[in-house]
Each structure stands twice: as C-alpha cells, then as structure tokens.
Amino acid sequence: MSLTRSVLLEQEERFMTVALVGNPNSGKSTVFNALTRLRQKVGNYPGVTVEKKLGRAILPDGKAMNVLDLPGTYSLAVQSPDEQVVRDVLLGHMNDTTRPDVVVCIVDASNIERNLYLVSQVQDLGIPVVVALNMMDETVKQGRAIDPQKLQAVLRMPVVPMVASKEQGIEELKTILARGVEPVPLREWRMPAVMEEEVALFAQWLCTDRKMDRFTAFSEAVIHLSTPIAKHHLLEHGVSDIGTAMVQDARQRLTRAGVKWRSAVIEARYDWIHRILEGVLTDLPDPKIRKTERFDAVLTHRVWGWVVFVSVMVLMFYMIFTIAAYPMEWISKGFELLSAELKSVLPAGDIRDLLTDGIIAGVGGVVVFLPQILTLFFFISLMQDTGYMARAAFIMDRLMSRVGLHGKAFIPLLCGFACAIPSIMACRSIENPKDRLVTILVSPLMVCSARLPVFALMIAVLIPNTSPFEKAGIMLSLYLTGILGAILMAWVFKHTIFKGPTPPFIMELPPYRFPTLKATFLHMWERSQLFLKKAGTVILIFSVILWALMTYPKLPGASGDVALRHSFAGRAGVLMEPVIRPLGYDWRIGIGLIGSLAAREIFVSTMNIAFNIDDSGDAASLHSAFSEARWPDGRVLFTPLVCVSLLIFYVFAMQCFSTLVVTWRETNSWLWPAFQFVYMTGIAYVAALTVYQGGRWLGFQ
Ligand SMILES: Nc1nc2c(ncn2[C@@H]2O[C@H](COP(=O)(O)OP(=O)(O)OP(=O)(O)O)[C@@H](O)[C@H]2O)c(=O)[nH]1
Ligand SMILES: [Mg+2]
Known part of the structure; x- marks a missing residue:
C-alpha cells in the first residue's frame, strides 16, 4: 500500500x-x-x-x-x-x-x-x-x-x-x-421469563464460543431463537452444529413451557411500542377523509384499474409521438446542418465519409430520439413518485397470481420499462432465490427505453401518415406483448426448472404523494446524461467500427449496395441471409441485427449507415430510404409484414450486452446470461417467423 x-x-x-x-x-x-x-x-x-x-x-x-x-x-x-x-x-x-x-x-x-x-x-x-x-x-x-x-x-x-x-x-x-450520541440505554421490552432465560443462555454461549460482544450476542440469540429460518443464518455465519442443536433444544423447552417462540418476541416488542406511544400519539378531532382509500378503490379496481393503466400508457405514447416530434425535428436539422457544413469544408475521402456517414449518421441517428426517451422518463418518474407504480404492480399481481411469480417481482418488472439493468438489480428485494432468478431471467422482456428508437422508426415506416393515436396504439400493443411474454415465460420457468411454492403478495401500497418538479426534472436530466453518454461511447464506437466494416474492403468503382455487399459487414450479412430470410429480412437488415447485439439502438445507427444515405441521420429520411429499399428482384423490402416481424423480433430478442453482464453479476454464473440470451433470441426468432410466415399464408404482404 x-x-x-x-x-x-x-x-x-x-x-x-x-x-x-x-x-x-x-x-x-x-x-x-x-x-x-x-x-x-x-x-x-x-x-x-x-x-x-x-x-x-x-x-x-x-x-x-x-x-x-x-x-x-x-x-x-x-x-x-x-x-x-x-x-x-x-x-x-x-x-x-x-x-x-x-x-x-x-x-x-x-x-x-x-x-x-x-x-x-x-x-x-x-x-x-x-x-x-x-x-x-x-x-x-x-x-x-x-x-x-x-x-x-x-x-x-x-x-x-x-x-x-x-x-x-x-x-x-x-x-x-x-x-455526539450516547449509546442506547438498556432495553425496556421484556419477553416471558422462560424465554429471557433461554436467550441469556444462548447469548452467553455466543459470547464465549463465537467471541461476540454482549449486545450482538443478545440480538443474535433473540433472532435465532425466534425466527423459523434461523438455522440457515446460523450456518451462514459459521455457527457450528452445536449451536444449531442448542437452538433446537431451547425451542423444544420453550414449547413445553407453553411459550410460542415464534411470536413471543414480536409480541414483547409490540407491547413495549404500545406502552411507549401512550401519550405520544393523539388523534386529531377532525381528521380529513383519507383520499388514498378513495383513489385506491378506482386504481386497484379489477376493471377500472386496468382501464386507468392502459389510458396512462396510451397518453404516454401519444405524447411521445406528438410533443417529442418538435425537438426531434430541431435535433435532426442540427445534424443535417453539421453534416452539410463538414461536406463543404472537408475534401472528399474516407475521413469525410467517416465523419458524415459513420459518426453523424450513426450517433446522430440515435440522439434524435432523445426527446422521446425524455418523455418516456417523465412519465416513468411520475408513476414512481406519485405511488402509482405500486398500484400498477398490484393489479398485475392480482391478474397473474396464478402464474406463480412472486408478487414482489412486479416492481422490478415495471422498472424494466426504463431499463433492464436497474430492473435486474431491483430483484434483490425478492426473498426466494428461485423466484428471484426467474424474475431476473424474464426482466429483459419488458420493453425498455432502448427499444423505443427502433419501434418509433419501424412504426413510422409501417404507418407513415396516420394519427399519433394509432401509433400510440401500436406502441401499447408492443409493450403489452412484452409484459405478456415476461409473464408467460415466468409461468413456464416456474413450472419446469424452478418449481416451487409462491408466497403470497405482501407489498405495501405507499400513500399517494405529489411529485416534486425538482425530483422529476432531476430524474429526466440524469436519464438524458446516461443516454447521451451511451450515444457518445458505445454507440459512437460501434458506429465507427460498423462504418469501417461496412466500407472496407473497397471495390474500386463500386458504390451503394454493390460496395456494401463487398464489405466485411456486407459479407457477414449475406452469409446470414439464409437464416433470416424466412423472417422476411435481407442481408442489410442482417447487418443491423448483428450490430444491435451490443445495444438495440445500434440497429438504427447501422440502418442509417447501410441505407445511407442521406447524411442527415434523421428518422424521416431513413424511413423514406426504407420505403425505397428493394429486393434484387424488385419486390419491396419493408412490406408491412416485414415491419411487424421486425417489431416482434425486437420485443423478444436479447440484444444488450450490458444486461447480460448484469445478469452474470447478480447470479454469479455465466450459465444464466447464456441461457437468457439463447431463450430470448429463440423466442424472438420463432415469434417473428410465425408472424411473417403466418401473415403470408393469410395473404398479407
Ligand atoms: N410527504 C413526505 N414525503 C417524503 C418525505 N421524505 C421522503 N418522502 C418521499 O417518500 C418517498 C420515499 O423516499 P425514499 O427516500 O426513496 O425512501 P427510502 O427509505 O430510501 O426507500 P427504499 O430505498 O425503497 O427503502 C419518496 O417519494 C420521497 O419523495 C417526507 O418527509 N414527507
Ligand atoms: Mg432508498
């Protein structure tokens, strides 16, 4: 050191x-x-x-x-x-x-x-x-x-x-x-005498054998003698078999003496609390009617609860497609100007192409979505701060209690609307290890903010000139598909690899609170920093790498698709085309799928580079490039069915390297992230295949 x-x-x-x-x-x-x-x-x-x-x-x-x-x-x-x-x-x-x-x-x-x-x-x-x-x-x-x-x-x-x-x-x-604070005075709560003696006995043993101080030993003795799961903790903290046997003997003696060791301590503490509170607590003469209960009657109602939940989501997506559109326009204009400026000052060549077609198209193409992401986080922040999210978790739990997923899992799952990483971390609050693992595995199926750019882009190609309401409707159905997917997979896991009983839901519903503007804006500010950081690091690096892979080796005299097909990335795309063709995708979409293994937004970056190729990196121009894209035989590439197939693919596919790392960290094993990757990609493939082939069979295009 x-x-x-x-x-x-x-x-x-x-x-x-x-x-x-x-x-x-x-x-x-x-x-x-x-x-x-x-x-x-x-x-x-x-x-x-x-x-x-x-x-x-x-x-x-x-x-x-x-x-x-x-x-x-x-x-x-x-x-x-x-x-x-x-x-x-x-x-x-x-x-x-x-x-x-x-x-x-x-x-x-x-x-x-x-x-x-x-x-x-x-x-x-x-x-x-x-x-x-x-x-x-x-x-x-x-x-x-x-x-x-x-x-x-x-x-x-x-x-x-x-x-x-x-x-x-x-x-x-x-x-x-x-x-400075003085150590706490002696405790005043008292257990039944027999229990006091047993606790003192065991504490004595902990003091000498485990070298615990007097206070810790007492506290541990109380917990171990009164908690049914104590055996597991004893072993965990190195208390030997002798200790475990002592606890069991003590419990038997207590039972014989007629003392309920499970509840005696709880009762003793609550007795003390009630004594303490006499004279401290007073009821006010005229209590206001509790609004919380009135709200809850609606928000957790079997029918109305869902009506409100769906309405909140529709409103959120409607805002995402309407108010966010203006700042998006400005950002994309900014990148367009920047790109034009670079084109006019720099001589033609690879450096200029890297800057305009690689970096600006790739990073700019993603940054354009910042306003939509911020709108999403504005709503998520409101849901979390008002206490509504706990109600949403509550109604979901009631509907899905038969699935066998622990009720506490719904809070982490709802956090997944923002990002799978905090969602997987939040699973630490789930007691049962099996339930915790199931929730970690299905968390990334919840539609996260990284999917938003891909969805917004594909929806714009699918239904270019419709009202924001219809777009919001499609967005909502994608979110619901993600939720249903997560619940369905949880059911499958709970009935196969992770069989086990499910404890009842005991989450507390917090009171409603007015969110403070400060907290909401801080949340949005932090989120935009994170998003821009991601755009400036992961997405920037991958845009450069992918640009290089899509540019080299060069075919002299060739341009556009011919040059792209000749490049490293193009060859990889062509190589995988047979696999993704049944889903309706060509090799260029294949490049995007490979690129987005690192992060979903990279799909948008690669598509901006691949279909380039307007320099603006703007969603609107990309979507016009999409509508002009053709198969070699002249058929339209992005038919409505292909768009839907891609949307479905992106709901289910595991395309986020960071999530896999977090799953590894939280489960301490490479097995689980590998499993997560394989099962999610598998479902994505099968679902997209079903949509595309089924749709064609039914006569759609
Ligand atoms: N009305 C009111 N709300 C408060 C007060 N202090 C905190 N809050 C709100 O209570 C909620 C919970 O606050 P947190 O600080 O996240 O609570 P915590 O104890 O850290 O919660 P966990 O991390 O989940 O254990 C937030 O919505 C806060 O804004 C208070 O004094 N009055
Ligand atoms: Mg806290």
Missing part, C-alpha cells in the same frame, strides 16, 4: 460513520441526499435502494462524517439479499465498510408502530441511535399528532421531527450528530 493511500485510509477511519436504517419507503435516501448533496435514487415505492451507498456530509462544526444509505428493511431477521446488506453492515460483517458508530433510524411517522419495531431491534445491538421522525407532514393528513419531545423522553434517544423531502429537520439532525 502506498504511503498516501494509507494516510488517506487512516483519515477515512477517523471520520464518524453514520448508517441510515429504516423500513422501506420511509425516506432514507431522501435524508441521505439532503445530508450528502448526492443524488441517490428516490421513489415512492418500497425497494428503491437495494445496495449500500457511501457519501460524506459536513457537520456544523466543520467535521466530515461518512454516511451510509442502506436498503429498507422491516426487521433484522433477514429474508432477502438486500436486507442482508443492512444486517451485515450493522454487525460489522462487511469487509469494505466499518461498523457504524451511530445509526440514524428513519421512522415513517405515519406508520410509527411498525417502524419502531426495527428501532427496538437496532437498539439491541448497543449502537447509539438517533430517531429521525420523518414524514411528519403525513401524520397531520392522517388525523394524528405525534409529540416528538414526549417520544424522546420515553425512548431515551434523541428524536428529530422531519420532513426530509422539504429538508426540514436536516440541520437539527446534523447538530445532534455533531454533539
């Missing part, structure tokens, strides 16, 4: 580390962002954060402190991989993270009973705790009042009332942290 690095590490260690712990959707990431000025993702549904994230805050006394944002959890008796992170951090089991000096428990004041349950578990660990009583604005709407000072007095921990989304209470929290 170099000297500077070790000095840096020492400094790092001298900072106090504060961990933010709390139930899902209680506002941890909002507090984290306010403390650190970072931009961790925030959303109004449980399970947004699935990984720990380190940031740094400056306290009022000028000192820095490390802040850890953590996934949400209801309890420290862990069920899913994201909750495991919380437990490991609090117990100091994480190699790369020091055990926190202070825990800030973010308590959702509108759900205070349930949130204090976790506080009592964290308190057991003996780490100093500050209670951040967040969402104070919601309690008023609920018709209750909470007295933070009384709560502080009975809890004997600092309590800071907060409205984190408005940054209220953040400075007070910092002041308390700067002043």
